[in-house]
Structure formats: structure tokens, C-alpha cells
Amino acid sequence: MPVYNIMIINNAGALVYTYTDQSRLLSSANELEKTYSYPLEPVIEVQDSRCCVVFGEADGVRIGHCVLAVNGTNVQAGRPTLLENGQEVMSVLANPASYPVSIKFGKLKLTANERINLAGMFHSIYAITAKLSPVAGSSGLQLLETDAYRLHCLQTVTGVKILVITDPKQANVNQVLKRIYEIYADYALKNPFFTMQGMNINFTLFEEAVQSMLRHLDKFGNLTNLAP
Amino acid sequence: SRSPLDRSLLRPKTDLPLATFSLLLSEMIKYSNGRSRTVQELQSKLADFGRHIGSRSLDLLFFRERNGRRELRLKNALFLVKSSLWRMLFGKDCDDLEQSTDDERTFYFVEREPVTNRFVSFSQKADTNVNCAAFIGGVLEGALCSAGFQCQVATFFSNDVTYYEVKFEPSVLTRDRSLDSR
Numbered sequence: 001m002p003v004y005n006i007m008i009i010n011n012a013g014a015l016v017y018t019y020t021d022q023s024r025l026l027s028s029a030n031e032l033e034k035t036y037s038y039p040l041e042p043v044i045e046v047q048d049s050r051c052c053v054v055f056g057e058a059d060g061v062r063i064g065h066c067v068l069a070v071n072g073t074n075v076q077a078g079r080p081t082l083l084e085n086g087q088e089v090m091s092v093l094a095n096p097a098s099y100p101v102s103i104k105f106g107k108l109k110l111t112a113n114e115r116i117n118l119a120g121m122f123h124s125i126y127a128i129t130a131k132l133s134p135v136a137g138s139s140g141l142q143l144l145e146t147d148a149y150r151l152h153c154l155q156t157v158t159g160v161k162i163l164v165i166t167d168p169k170q171a172n173v174n175q176v177l178k179r180i181y182e183i184y185a186d187y188a189l190k191n192p193f194f195t196m197q198g199m200n201i202n203f204t205l206f207e208e209a210v211q212s213m214l215r216h217l218d219k220f221g222n223l224t225n226l227a228p
Numbered sequence: 229s230r231s232p233l234d235r236s237l238l239r240p241k242t243d244l245p246l247a248t249f250s251l252l253l254s255e256m257i258k259y260s261n262g263r264s265r266t267v268q269e270l271q272s273k274l275a276d277f278g279r280h281i282g283s284r285s286l287d288l289l290f291f292r293e294r295n296g297r298r299e300l301r302l303k304n305a306l307f308l309v310k311s312s313l314w315r316m317l318f319g320k321d322c323d324d325l326e327q328s329t330d331d332e333r334t335f336y337f338v339e340r341e342p343v344t345n346r347f348v349s350f351s352q353k354a355d356t357n358v359n360c361a362a363f364i365g366g367v368l369e370g371a372l373c374s375a376g377f378q379c380q381v382a383t384f385f386s387n388d389v390t391y392y393e394v395k396f397e398p399s400v401l402t403r404d405r406s407l408d409s410r
Contacts, residue, residue: 186347187349190251190348192253192258192360193253193348194253196369204350204352205348
């Protein structure tokens with residue numbers, strides 16, 4: 001799938017729409033499993049209510065990797081410091097009797113709350129970047145690049161921000177941003193049941209239009225002949 | 229140098245400005261929604277808006293396109309609404325017109341994509357069944373009643389298709405039957 005994530009932030013900084021590419025989350029390419037003996041080499045601590053590697057990168061295990069499973073038992077979905085059998089991850093790892101232990105590392109999904117917080121933070125960062133400009137009338141942050149993804153941002157005249165997170169090599173993202181803006185103007189702004197006060201966008205026609213755009217992009221690589 | 233007054237109503241040159249109409253209609257719906265407590269109330273308020281349009285467009289149609297010739301028979305009036313009135317207002321015919329099998333007073337106009345519902349949708353989990361095409365139902369009722377065929381129109385969804393159920397007064401049917409015998 002060409003687009004990993006789509007987010008729409010309204011002019012007050014609240015996240016009103018999220019799309020996440022589900023297939024990417026399920027791919028096991030991001031996960032790795034390693035067996036360790038006591039004492040544990042990577043240092044694992046609880047951060048943001050999940051167990052992460054904070055020190056001791058080795059063999060592909062990096063700082064920031066979260067514990068997804070211990071000895072084959074997955075962590076609980078809502079509380080990643082606990083395993084599905086009720087045991088605490090940190091206690092299992094601190095107990096020499098559990099060793100040798102096999103730990104599966106990977107990236108845990110962002111929770112909805114985290115997403116909302118990050119969106120609010122981005123809203124502020126956008127304003128800061130606009131203020132830092134040496135020339136008048138500059139826009140804020142439009143493109144952010146890391147080695148794993150690119151984040152594109154389009155701010156509309158009303159202050160609504162459309163964010164799209166894609167593969168670094170994905171082309172024609174400006175067309176995608178414009179098209180999402182059109183979809184928002186059609187199926188959200190013209191919908192009498194959409195109240196502007198921070199309400200989540202959850203409409204069938206909106207979702208269908210986004211899906212159809214993504215399918216077209218997947219098939220053709222661009223949106224030039226997209227039927228309106 | 230044809231002025232707008234000379235152009236045919238049935239083949240409109242300019243397309244309906246859908247965005248403008250949708251934004252205006254959206255405000256009308258929000259206004260009505262704020263003053264209604266049930267779905268039926270909302271739909272009947274939208275139909276009230278439509279009724280004004282129906283009677284006015286009928287006058288316009290008879291005067292400009294048909295030289296003042298009125299329809300006196302029920303079936304002909306229904307066909308006139310289905311084709312000419314719809315074409316004048318929406319640029320296309322109504323999709324279908326059916327008569328109810330159990331009741332000779334009831335007819336159904338069928339429309340798959342009413343222009344009022346073009347941008348309106350609900351969340352997948354919602355069970356709201358507001359049909360904003362109640363506005364068009366009101367247009368229909370206003371037109372037929374002004375033409376002398378008293379009726380009541382109800383708008384509802386069935387399998388994602390919009391039905392306008394037209395129920396005529398018994399006097400209309402009696403009058404129509406008496407014209408048959410002439």
C-alpha cells in the first residue's frame with residue numbers, strides 16, 4: 001500500500017480523522033525474535049506504559065523496539081506491560097528461572113490517545129515553524145523525512161491540516177493531499193450532520209472516496225485520471 | 229441573443245451548481261434538525277421547504293413549456309412530473325414510476341441517487357434513517373397538489389434506493405374515473 005497513514009487535524013489542533021494501513025501493521029517484516037540467557041543483554045524498561053529497549057543495541061535489536069511477546073505468549077492488547085497469561089513482562093524478565101527466554105521485538109501500534117496527543121503537538125510545531133521563517137508569509141512544516149518514512153502536510157486556508165505518511169520513495173503525494181482536501185470539502189463540509197466542533201469524521205461516503213483514491217494510487221502510481 | 233426567458237426549461241444549458249446547492253441545503257437541514265426532535269419531524273420540515281418549490285415550478289412549467297395546457301388525467305399528470313418536472317429541476321428524468329399492487333391510490337416514484345443525498349452520509353454504526361430527499365418529496369407533493377391532484381407524499385429508503393410514496397385522495401380517483409366514462 002502506498003500510503004501508511006492519513007490524518008486530518010482541524011483548525012483547533014484536534015485530530016478529526018485517521019486512516020492507518022492495516023496490512024503494514026500485520027507484516028512480520030518489522031518484527032524479530034531473539035533468544036537470550038541470563039543476564040539479559042539489552043536493557044528493557046517500561047516507557048509510556050510499554051516495555052522498550054533503552055540500551056544495548058545488537059543483532060538488529062534497536063533502541064525503541066517494544067516487547068511484543070515473551071516465550072511465545074503475546075502481550076495484552078490494551079496493556080502491553082502484561083502478558084496474555086496475566087504475568088508482568090518485567091517480572092518474567094527479572095526472574096532467572098525464566099531463562100533461556102525468547103523475546104519478540106517490534107513496534108506496537110500507537111493508541112488512539114497517543115495519536116490525538118501527537119496531532120496536537122504537530123499542530124503546535126507547525127505554528128512554530130511558520131514563525132521561524134525569515135521571510136513574511138511563509139507556510140509551516142510541509143515535509144518531514146526520516147529513513148523509514150516521509151510525512152507530508154498541507155494546511156488549507158481555514159487552518160485544517162492534512163497529513164499523509166508515506167514511503168520515502170512514494171511520488172505524487174501532492175496529488176494525494178489535494179484529493180483528500182477535495183474529499184473533505186465534499187463529504188464532510190457539505191454533510192449537514194458534520195458539526196465542526198472536534199467531531200470525528202466517520203461517514204461511509206468519505207471512507208469510500210478515500211479507499212477508492214488509495215486503490216487508484218496503488219494501481220496507477222498517480223491520481224491524474226481519477227474519476228471525480 | 230436568446231435571453232434566459234426564451235431558453236427551453238427542459239434542456240437546461242447550465243448545470244446545476246451542485247456545490248452551492250449542497251451547501252445551502254446542508255444549512256437548511258441543520259436548521260431544521262435543531263428544531264426537530266424526531267426523524268419524522270425533520271423530514272416533514274424539509275418537505276415543507278420543498279412544497280413551495282413544487283407549486284411554483286409547476287406554474288413555470290405549464291406557462292413556459294406547455295403554453296398553459298394543463299393535465300387533467302391522473303396518469304398523464306404523473307408522467308408529466310416524472311419527466312418534464314424532474315428534467316426541469318434536476319436535469320434528468322426520475323428513475324421509475326410504479327403503481328402499488330394492493331392500493332390503486334398509491335404510486336411510487338423511484339430515485340436511486342437524489343441530488344439532495346449526494347454528499348450526505350452517516351457512520352457505519354449509525355442506524356439513523358433520515359432521508360434528506362424528503363425535500364424532493366415535498367417538491368413532488370407541492371406540484372401534484374397545485375395541479376389539482378390532492379395527495380400526501382412520504383419519502384423513505386429501501387435497499388439504498390429512495391422511494392417517494394404518493395397517496396392520492398379518494399376524490400381524485402373518483403374524478404379520474406368519471407372522466408373515463410366520457
